[in-house]
Amino acid sequence: MLEQVDTIKSRLDNIPEILNRFRQSVLADAVSGKLTANWRKTNLSSQFLVDQPAINEFRGKKLSILPEKWQWLKFDQVAVVASSLQDPLLTPDAIHIAPNHIQSGTGQLLEYTTILEDKVTSAKHRFYSGQILYSKIRPYLCKVVRADFTGLCSADMYPINSKINTQFLFRWMLSNQFTDWASNGESRSVLPKINQKDLGKIPVPTPPLKEQTEIVTQVEKLFTYADKIEQQVKEAQTRVDNLTQSILAKAFRGELTADWRAENPDLISGENSAAALLARIKAEREKLAPAKKIRKKSKV
Incomplete structure (x- = not known):
């Protein structure tokens, strides 16, 4: 079973x-x-989304062909990193979001606390409801979330304003392709963090x-x-x-064996009982145990 x-x-x-x-x-x-x-x-x-030059390659490689009226645009053409550092001590009751509050690869926000509860003292970014929060540390972990409230986030995160549909951009940032480009530099080495300049170059398929x-x-x-x-x-x-x-x-x-015991009483009682079995085992061990040697006192 x-x-x-x-x-x-x-x-x-x-x-x-x-x-x-x-x-x-x-x-x-x-x-x-x-x-x-x-x-x-x-x-x-009938028309493209934005009147900006599209790109067709990235890091020396051709980008995939998109449907008609779609464009490959650079990240900084469709979004803006809205940095706004401030002293957290001015708003001790504000919600505090750090990379460890975001579940990797899912876009889900985990349990979080306030500035006061986290004993935060260093400058943090102010973020607002509707923005995307993206962790620039170890981008291969893909820690990104949409905020539906206002608060302060770690300086290791980017508060992002989208110029296109925010949920569309958010879902693109959760894709394996975006994470691969964000995680690896031109040398294909894994990046410990992604700076704003490199983030701005990442292609975004834009319908x-x-x-x-x-x-x-x-x-x-x-x-x-x-x-x-x-x-x-x-x-x-x-x-x-x-x-x-x-x-x-x-x-x-x-x-589990109640029915079996009722049907086989001769196998669980008398000589076949557990107590009888333990007694036989004990007796066999005593037979096999070596006899204790008696030490003779030496004559003085």
Whole structure:
């Protein structure tokens, strides 16, 4: 029975990684135009989003071909890093967000505290609701979140104002492609941090604004579906863990073999009982134990 439970648990444990791959697949389709290919057939855009020069290569390599009316634009063409350092002691009750408050690769905000509770003394960036917060430290960890409140964030983070659909840019920053470009320099070495200049050069696949909105709608729908499955998996894992403990408890209480004992009384009583077995084992050990040597006193 426990073997069957372990098999179920193993399969459940694999599902979160499958869901992560699903999310990245959705993002890849979203930023390449595949997700809205059918939508474009009946929703043609008449112009490019911005009247700025598009790019077609990055770090000496050609960028992938985008759908019609899409452009590859540099990050600093579609967003602005809104640095605003201030003394945290002026607002001790403000919410404090640091890189460790953001879950890697998910865009989820973890439990956080205030400036006073974190005993913060060094200058921090003021951020506002609607901005994107991005950790420049170890960019391969992909720590990015959308703020829905005002507070102060670590100087190791960039508060970002988007010129395009904020949720579209946020989802792009969660993609494997963006993380790969942000994490590696031109020499392909892993960067300990990404400066504002290098961040500004990263390409952003930019569709017309109306299509950005449609992409966000479809992505959020699929992500909500994945989140629902993930929650169901967590609940199932909890039930399986409880089931394992329940089975073990019943086993030690003898409840699992109650019927068997009723059907086989001759195998659990008398000479076949556990007490009789322990007595035989003890007797065998005594037989095998070496006799104690008696030390003779030496004559003086």
